[in-house]
Amino acid sequence: MKNFKYVFGPVPSRRMGISIGISPIPKGHCNFSCIYCQLGRTRCMTNKREEFFSCNDLIEEFKEYLNDEINFDVVTIVGEGEPLLYKDLGILIKKLKNMTDKPIAVITNGALLSDPSVRNDLKNADIVLPSIDACNEEMFKKINRPHGNIKFDDVVEGLKIFSKEYEGQLWLETMIIKNINDNKEFFINLKNLLSTINYHRLYINSPVRPPAEGFVEQPSKESIKEAISILEGISIDELVSEGFYSEVKDDYEAVMSIIKRHPMNQFEIKSFIEKRGNSNTEEFLQRLDDDDNIEVINYKNYYTYRLK
Numbered sequence: 001m002k003n004f005k006y007v008f009g010p011v012p013s014r015r016m017g018i019s020i021g022i023s024p025i026p027k028g029h030c031n032f033s034c035i036y037c038q039l040g041r042t043r044c045m046t047n048k049r050e051e052f053f054s055c056n057d058l059i060e061e062f063k064e065y066l067n068d069e070i071n072f073d074v075v076t077i078v079g080e081g082e083p084l085l086y087k088d089l090g091i092l093i094k095k096l097k098n099m100t101d102k103p104i105a106v107i108t109n110g111a112l113l114s115d116p117s118v119r120n121d122l123k124n125a126d127i128v129l130p131s132i133d134a135c136n137e138e139m140f141k142k143i144n145r146p147h148g149n150i151k152f153d154d155v156v157e158g159l160k161i162f163s164k165e166y167e168g169q170l171w172l173e174t175m176i177i178k179n180i181n182d183n184k185e186f187f188i189n190l191k192n193l194l195s196t197i198n199y200h201r202l203y204i205n206s207p208v209r210p211p212a213e214g215f216v217e218q219p220s221k222e223s224i225k226e227a228i229s230i231l232e233g234i235s236i237d238e239l240v241s242e243g244f245y246s247e248v249k250d251d252y253e254a255v256m257s258i259i260k261r262h263p264m265n266q267f268e269i270k271s272f273i274e275k276r277g278n279s280n281t282e283e284f285l286q287r288l289d290d291d292d293n294i295e296v297i298n299y300k301n302y303y304t305y306r307l308k
């Protein structure tokens with residue numbers, strides 16, 4: 001199987017099953033620079049929607065991908081940055097819907113939902129998953145570090161309007177970070193704010209992968225429990241991941257193709273290659289350690305591998 005440029009996976013998604021990802025955004029282009037981002041600090045801060053790649057190229061590659069008859073549950077538009085920055089998103093979604101019966105999901109930070117044309121672009125998606133990690137401007141700036149033109153009240157207003165117009169599934173996600181938004185006061189304020197939004201689910205997440213900033217820490221289990229109970233959310237950490245999967249024959253190339261878009265830790269790599277009949281884990285991890293194209297990050301004794 002050839003190495004694709006825009007399409008990746010299948011990767012396990014704890015919320016949606018086996019997901020085929022499509023990335024219409026060049027690496028690190030985002031209108032936020034979240035302190036917990038697993039891609040590191042945002043390399044290109046932008047709030048301008050652009051046709052970063054030709055929509056036809058994305059569609060052609062997806063068509064080629066489908067030729068391999070891979071099993072999957074969902075197609076997820078998820079950038080190595082913010083997918084709503086892709087100017088042809090509406091056309092991309094429409095075309096994808098003509099090619100598969102599987103749901104089309106969009107993972108987003110939600111900042112551009114205040115723009116009516118963006119909301120219109122999303123109307124054909126089956127699931128939209130925006131994040132909301134703050135309940136006021138100060139906290140928003142501290143956690144999400146948005147582009148200078150983005151104001152918290154506008155983001156919330158956009159989300160409210162979208163939630164009333166949109167006919168698909170709206171699943172929100174909140175990242176809880178120790179000593180930043182892991183307290184009862186925040187949970188209650190967020191609950192009040194969420195009461196104005198028509199959403200179907202709220203997922204509670206915590207930073208399990210190496211964050212952009214070293215000071216970001218995981219909250220206690222008690223805080224997560226409190227968040228779940230006050231916000232009536234679902235804990236992402238408790239959802240079972242189905243495990244990584246790749247059609248690429250060579251084990252090393254398969255891991256490389258996954259970590260290009262989705263970091264894996266040593267345990268995930270071990271179980272992935274063992275399932276494929278490779279028991280030489282130590283040698284395999286050593287090869288990854290020695291590879292200059294790979295960044296290895298030690299986070300709480302989890303060695304996470306991602307492509308530089």
Ligand code: SF4
Pocket residue numbers: 030031032033034036037038039042080081082108109
């Ligand atoms: S919005 Fe997503 S991609 Fe952008 S900085 Fe935050 S976590 Fe990273």
